[in-house]
Amino acid sequence: MTMINLKNIQKDMAGRPLFTIDRLVANAGDKIGVVGRNGAGKSTLAHLLTGTDRDYTGQIMVDEPVSYVAQIAPTFDQSGGQAMLTRIRQALSARPTILILDEPSSNLDETHQQWLINQLQRFRGLLLLISHDRQLLNAVTTQTWAVEHQKFTAYAGNYAYYQTVKAQQLATQEAAYQRQNTHQRELLAAQRQRNEKAQRIRKGNRRMSQVERAKTKATREATAAKMERTAKRMVARGQREPQVAKPFTTSGFKLVATDFPTFTGKTVVTGLNVTLAEYGKTLLAHADFQIRPHDRVAIVGPNGSGKTTLLRAILGGRVSGLRLAPAARVGVFNQDMTVLDGKQSVWQTVRQVSQLPDQTIRNVMGALGLPARFYPQLVSALSGGELVKLQLICILVGQYNVLMLDEPTNYLDVDALDALADYLQNYPGTVIFVSHDEPFRQAVATRVLQFETHQLVDPDKVVKAPQPVEADLAVLQFKYDQLMADPTSSTAAIQALRQQIDRLKA
Known part of the structure; x- marks a missing residue:
């Protein structure tokens, strides 16, 4: 049963074509991934389907009410992940016939990401999933609507199939x-x-x-x-003769240490006997850790465990035992778009915060999805995902030797994710970041600090503490005495236990 039918759609934005649709059809029970670069029109398509945006040409037929969970909404004193979970649960509990989720896995920890996959696999209505999360798309969707070069095209298959076809x-x-x-x-x-x-x-x-x-x-x-x-x-x-267009490809770029302030010292962040609490909840108790120059440290843990609180504490300098080195010049990304001046152009915004050569800045902007056509645009005209990219670029090219990135992967398209990972792999300074995107963490991190029982644990360096030799000897000696006193004990068992005791004494 056809529930959504789109024909000959043209959508303009600020007087310019945003995207066109020749024909898209969605039937009951379909699970459709909606993919494309930031600002290409994915969320705008959702607004057309919900009827909140009627400024278009063409025919839109939607047979049932649409439940839409937006990517950005008030959090009401919850963390980003907790707020998203609340909205998803509310939407699913209403058993909608048509459900549109816009970046639902953003800010979710691994446990809740799997919960989301399980819930969407069981969903029986028509699902449109706007996402850059490859794991989520591949696990849930059976079709793909991709917007490329200002046109939506349908592909029969999940994101991996779409990537193969492309x-x-x-x-x-x-x-x-x-x-x-x-x-x-x-x-x-x-x-x-x-x-x-x-x-x-x-x-x-x-x-x-x-x-x-x-x-x-x-x-x-x-x-x-x-x-x-x-x-x-x-x-x-x-x-x-019919001309074949040159395939679009992106070129890499190389960062050098001389482009950024030098760091002097052996430790960037030192935590000795650190205790952190928020809203009456203990997050860290008597924790010890260090972050050294050139480390790329991923801080991981469940939603609400204290990852963002720790980043703020490192910057604040008011927590006993927590010290940030004086030589650290920290660039902070936290998706607070209010720091951007909407009256400035994109190029002005980036150029004024960086001392890198123009061409290096252009390379970074192009790789992260803000090429030359964005330079003259006002910041106020950018989409949510483009604003995230712009603020991130300003941090990456700024005069810093330490990057502190809180969920930098949220709302970034796949091309930008790959470019960001490549950038951070070659960054000559120190990177401290929080991300629930496991493939991204694996590509970037050289160390992991994990919240575990109010401690920051480095899983790669966890070694089980050996039992005290004296305690082991006492236990073995007791067993030996029992065997010697038991007339049914075998000589072999007694000899084996004796050898074990001798090895411990040695």
């Missing part, structure tokens, strides 16, 4: 583009050869007499002109 299309386009370039070079070479031959004909043979040269001048000129015209028409036919 990779095949890109490879085919690249091969066709290379064949086209080779063909055009061959045509130009043939034209050049014919023009050169025409010039030789026009000049005539050096062995010709003056009389022969004069008699054949008109014929030679006509033959040469005809050859030049043929060569020109040949190239013109090649230019009229």
